[in-house]
């Protein structure tokens with residue numbers, strides 16, 4: 372195992388004795404690195420049983436890689452997200468929670484929306500009110516119901532307790548309907564995963580005991596992102612048995628308040644409940660001096676620029692408009708790429724950037740995805756390669772063929788899934804998709820072929836069956852070449868995912884495969900070449916040599932609603948900007964347009980983000 376040079380403060384943390392610790396540290400201070408090294412050390416002792424929880428699949432993949440799990444003799448370690456940890460428990464304990472079969476995860480927001488619509492329609496009184504609403508208000512109403520349902524689960528609350536305004540009692544009824552519909556589909560949503568396992572631990576001492584005996588060390592990365600359900604899940608898992616818990620986090624990077632996350636769970640609750648010792652790590656190993664200075668100025672911090680800190684560059688640009696901002700970014704990119712292996716950038720003493728500057732070392736970040744419109748157009752015009760970074764999502768199919776495949780596959784492995792059953796009928800425009808006569812009249816008569824293949828699909832013939840679909844597509848005269856290529860790519864993706872899933876699971880099952888995809892736990896590494904374009908939320912925990920941070924006009928960053936609501940919401944926007952700044956290792960270019968085109972076509976003048984007034 373390769374050893375790295377840790378700073379004295381870092382190595383102190385890595386070598387701490389038994390007990391619970393809160394490592395509160397700033398961005399780029401090596402929190403994840405310290406956590407990894409400590410886990411590595413502990414694993415050298417065969418009696419260590421470790422649970423390491425991260426917040427994103429990407430972070431757990433990175434942790435697994437850094438731990439070189441495949442080379443370890445001691446395999447008593449589970450690295451994953453809260454959701455994957457809970458899924459693994461649910462897979463063997465679902466009966467204790469009242470399910471006859473392992474429930475399926477309805478991962479897509481559109482699934483949740485459809486269930487809410489069904490819940491509304493199940494009560495004639497609501498249906499009348501709902502149907503009378505304008506389309507925009509219907510969307511708003513559904514979001515309100517969904518957010519209420521999520522809050523109940525994330526806050527571990529009784530639904531009644533969350534009714535604050537008079538006249539909101541209808542939410543209780545819709546909550547119950549929503550849960551009943553999910554259950555009748557033998558399905559759960561993301562929030563349920565944590566909620567059910569928390570309930571399992573709280574109500575079943577024997578199971579709680581079994582799991583708390585399975586680990587003697589627990590680690591949580593990005594602890595500022597804990598919400599109530601996650602924190603209490605941790606607490607109930609530990610019970611009286613697990614005393615060695617380390618949480619690493621940075622309160623200034625708390626940006627998921629809208630999901631119920633808050634730094635108080637690590638800073639206050641954890642410290643009190645676990646009698647945890649707090650250790651601060653105020654160094655930065657990621658960023659150049661200029662980036663650290665800018666981040667310190669933004670947050671009024673005094674993070675140390677450690678001795679060997681690299682040189683870099685910070686620059687801010689006021690563009691005349693969005694097109695000018697795009698031009699600025701793309702011209703700068705051209706300039707940097709042409710410098711190639713730079714020895715200096717404007718100043719003589721800038722060191723060489725590690726290796727040659729190429730597109731893969733550049734990221735363009737923004738508060739939301741709408742700020743990239745003109746930049747994307749210009750990148751396309753100039754043939755500059757780029758890709759959009761995707762978050763924690765499962766696989767989405769675009770072709771009708773694969774949508775039909777997906778729906779029917781879900782129904783086959785979960786016959787209770789009425790939601791996708793309905794979607795399948797709607798897509799096929801039939802009443803009964805098992806009726807051959809109806810299918811042959813359907814526009815998509817190739818569904819008959821999909822049905823035959825899926826009817827006999829098993830874990831043993833999965834790959835072969837999918838390959839036979841591929842052959843069918845190749846020979847088919849129904850599709851043009853572009854459609855064939857697209858279906859082929861989507862099929863290949865499923866085959867690759869299956870290969871990975873069945874390689875990693877001793878007893879692969881079709882249900883396990885589907886749920887693993889839903890959680891985004893397996894994902895084919897699509898070729899991501901060129902410049903990375905991402906929202907700040909998706910880029911959290913990651914870094915890039917050169918960062919362009921665009922759309923820093925007030926109203927866009929901070930977002931206008933946060934300005935209206937103020938308070939915690941606005942301070943989370945500032946944290947988000949801090950996260951954005953500290954993703955840059957070397958060069959950080961910040962820009963904003965003085966004029967922005969509104970969606971309805973007129974132009975509005977903009978001023979620089981309120982967070983940048985001192986810059």
Ligand SMILES: Nc1ncnc2c1ncn2[C@@H]1O[C@H](COP(=O)(O)OP(=O)(O)OP(=O)(O)O)[C@@H](O)[C@H]1O
Pocket residue numbers: 376377378381396397398399400401402403404405621624656657911912913914953
């Ligand atoms: N002692 C060290 N020597 C050299 N590089 C280090 C050291 N510690 C950390 N790094 C590097 O600094 C960068 C930041 O480390 P890491 O991702 O662990 O920080 P973090 O505190 O988790 O960051 P953030 O919270 O901002 O995502 C990484 O590139 C890491 O390899």
